[in-house]
Amino acid sequence: MSGLVDALVIMAVITLVIVRQFRASRIDTDRRWWLLPGILAVLALREPHLLDAHHPTTAALVLGAEVTVGLAMGAAWAWTTRIWVEPDGAVWSKSTKASVAVWAVGIGLRLGLFGVGTLLGVHQDSSALMLALATTLLVRSGLLVRRTQSLHPAPAPATAYGDGVPRSAWKERV
Known part of the structure; x- marks a missing residue:
């Protein structure tokens, strides 16, 4: 894919994820939570310019740092x-207000990595960012599914005698 298409895909996924996560949403542990991150990873890994051909070692280190930031985020x-x-x-x-801070720090770290890569002369493609985003989504989804498996439903409130019995409406006498 071209850089513009990659950038549009990344922005669309980030927008979708952020909007969805800051609203209460039901977690379904039976669905394929790994599918979207898997598709993003495949799209990123099939790009021929994932690593800079002129600086392969430095590009691999920058990519490794990017994926590590994705894991942590x-x-x-x-x-x-x-x-x-x-x-x-x-x-x-x-997501909570602390999640906003996580996103802000993560974006700041990624911008810093991009700056370091640029200073080192490494050509960076958007596929590295897409791979890091896939890592972030995969780790987050996997940990949420794991956290939900340890939860138990709240106990139903105890009923008192007469609960559930229909009551006759009060009739006023004139």
């Missing part, structure tokens, strides 16, 4: 996400 994002269980057993999640 995904783990931090998962641990700053609030999860809870409804009485019916449904598990819900919502």
